[in-house]
Amino acid sequence: MYGLILAGGSGSRLWPLSRELYPKQLLNIQNTESLLQATFERIAECMPASNIISMTGVKHFANVKYQLSSLAKETVVLSEPISKNTAPAIALASKYIMDKFNTDPVILVVPSDHMINNTEKFAATVKAGEKIAEQGYIVTFGIKPSYPETGYGYINVTQNKIENGYKVNKFVEKPNEKLAEEYIADGNYYWNSGIFMFKASVLLEEASKHSPEIFSKLANFDFSNSDEIPYIEYDKMPSISIDYAIMEKSDKIALVKLESDWNDLGSWKSIYDVSPKDENGNVKVGHVLDEGSKNSMMYSSSKLVASIGLEDTVIVETEDAILACRADKTQDVKKIFETLKKQNDNTHLVHKTVYRPWGYYTVLAQGNGFLTKMIQVNTGQKLSVQSHNFRSEHWVVLEGTAKVILEGKELILSPGHSVDIPLKAIHSLQNPYQETLKIIEVQKGDPLIEEDIIRYEDMYGRV
């Protein structure tokens, strides 16, 4: 069996914790590992880790690669040069697996940003699904609805059993509450989890029947010797979901019931729902001090959050933005995100702390002609060999030891030591040591923008 992890995402639903350049799957919401990492480990219970490939956008490539590398050094991450929804991505990944590994396996497709608590039950469902997929069905995982949710699509099954699953009658859109109640009463409706299994050849055959505008373009891609998806060819594909392109049209769809706890973590309300609560129904994360709140969530990621007498309210604190929201309005976080995007307000895009393959940086202060960052370089990492046309830099080591290459000369700096990096000087910051390196960088110049960087060498392929 092969696995495909879909790791795109806009970062809007869990704003301000998620950002466009750091969406939900990259976050450690409840655990020490991210949702993406948990997803990888979950499906690695069902197949060899080397059979798992991930697909993400250019924007998230470095972070997805970095997070997965810690679990499986050589794991394949495909990078979509432009976002095209799920159908092109899944079709292309199926072709990739067939081209690259010269095989026609069952492929398990999973979103990277859902919570599934019981890995054993999940693995059992995968096993059940595999049998059905091998019979030529596209298998979708359905969740028995526990309440009339109006935010999910539903799948209606027939009574015809195929192994441990059911033949699907139809896919239905997000219902209103009355309809959702009818679906629950009916008993033959399931939530659509977005998890699929199919033989690669079956998916491509169904694509050729129901989505020829995608299928016809697949021949333009050849992955036998390359992991790259060419922009010009990919841009010719339509942007369409797998549900619309194939699932709703094909008569070869079956459903297996997923028995694990499942939550799509699609809003702060869902995070509240799945989190442990105190005796007053409050979820408190981080540095929180409360006086008499009820059924509320106070989520602090850096600063003190003091709450008094709140009811059904969600507070989320991050270093550069605070969300305060009525619990039943957390879907509207998307509106805030869109407004910020329209206003070119960077708080939709990045965190104050920006993660890079080598570590991270935080902008500490910014003013007339200067910008100050704290930079952390993880052990064994190095920033690219680079120069800047419009800024000089001054580095002061805080923790660890810095190896600095400046115009070909090597300098070793310990805490308290500093160095000037003049305008246009070719330089590199490295941490070949065991201890994490932290430095303060003071930039001086105009303009002071991330784009003022000429890369000569880069261990992360960014030249």
Added chain:
Amino acid sequence: MYGLILAGGSGSRLWPLSRELYPKQLLNIQNTESLLQATFERIAECMPASNIISMTGVKHFANVKYQLSSLAKETVVLSEPISKNTAPAIALASKYIMDKFNTDPVILVVPSDHMINNTEKFAATVKAGEKIAEQGYIVTFGIKPSYPETGYGYINVTQNKIENGYKVNKFVEKPNEKLAEEYIADGNYYWNSGIFMFKASVLLEEASKHSPEIFSKLANFDFSNSDEIPYIEYDKMPSISIDYAIMEKSDKIALVKLESDWNDLGSWKSIYDVSPKDENGNVKVGHVLDEGSKNSMMYSSSKLVASIGLEDTVIVETEDAILACRADKTQDVKKIFETLKKQNDNTHLVHKTVYRPWGYYTVLAQGNGFLTKMIQVNTGQKLSVQSHNFRSEHWVVLEGTAKVILEGKELILSPGHSVDIPLKAIHSLQNPYQETLKIIEVQKGDPLIEEDIIRYEDMYGRV
């Protein structure tokens, strides 16, 4: 006429905007000037500015002095060596004025942290009060209650008129709501504004009758040649309010009605009440983005605050602490403040940005053996000549020009330039130039505490 501004305060009520070391009167809540500065300017309409003295605690002395110096360079600020409530402070200030100026004037006593909108009406009330005070009365300013507030003390007047005022019958404690309604229906009850007027000799005479434990100790103070209040003598005074010590006991109390808008700004709810609102009843201050909230206040002092669907809620954002509170529970902010104090959590005490007579500093980052600050030195200011036993420092100029004295040597540094200050080196940072100076300071050492400072010279008298 002379004036006494009472500028103490615990900083608890408007936390997290106010802090123990930066209480309400120092804040610019609605204007470009602080409540203290507005108070000074208001009473300077009624008397020469040089007749105004202020009294504050040691903790706030530098900030009070700094804020008032911008209005009247040589203004007298007395510093209580220990906090003793209002009666000792007012008695002492009365003696100070008699000793120092060899006169027995009418003294107007005002809190420094209230809002009074109409200065002309205020001045007219002061004029009316002066006439009554000259007849030997202690005059208190009363506010006609507009609703049954349970958070204020009330003053009950008789029908006996004295000039434009009334003879006071009694002072009553904060009532419950039923009682407060009865007071309003009665018509002879006023809110106690905490503003008083009296002839200095009258106050001291009443003190000798009703508070001999204070009066008897006044002889130990002589201000003819000094502005200093000796700790040992002051510590012998009881800690008691002027209301308890004199006002409730004396039969020489009169009330004049204050016609201006008045608010004690004693809670975030009061700030909400006096602030301009949008069509949904929201008060929005700073960088706020709202979706459908009602009757709420979103107060951002640095970061983005996004609010969705809030009702009757107060959100206050500061650099290191966020308050989220039901509007009718803002009195409980005090409980949070007390808890933080008990936990030795510095967020009760200081802001992330700490104001000093010469400017301010902000701690940007802190870690294992290092601490990074941004320091702003205002034009014409200099930090004390100092040295540190446990830390070295590294300075990088961001904006403006720094004059650095290091072991007797003078250095002039412009943006981008840096200097190392070794352990124990005697140094000073100065800004004798027109432009504001900003630097990054990286401290290295152990321990890294503010107290590790030996001062040799200081233009603000802190040696």
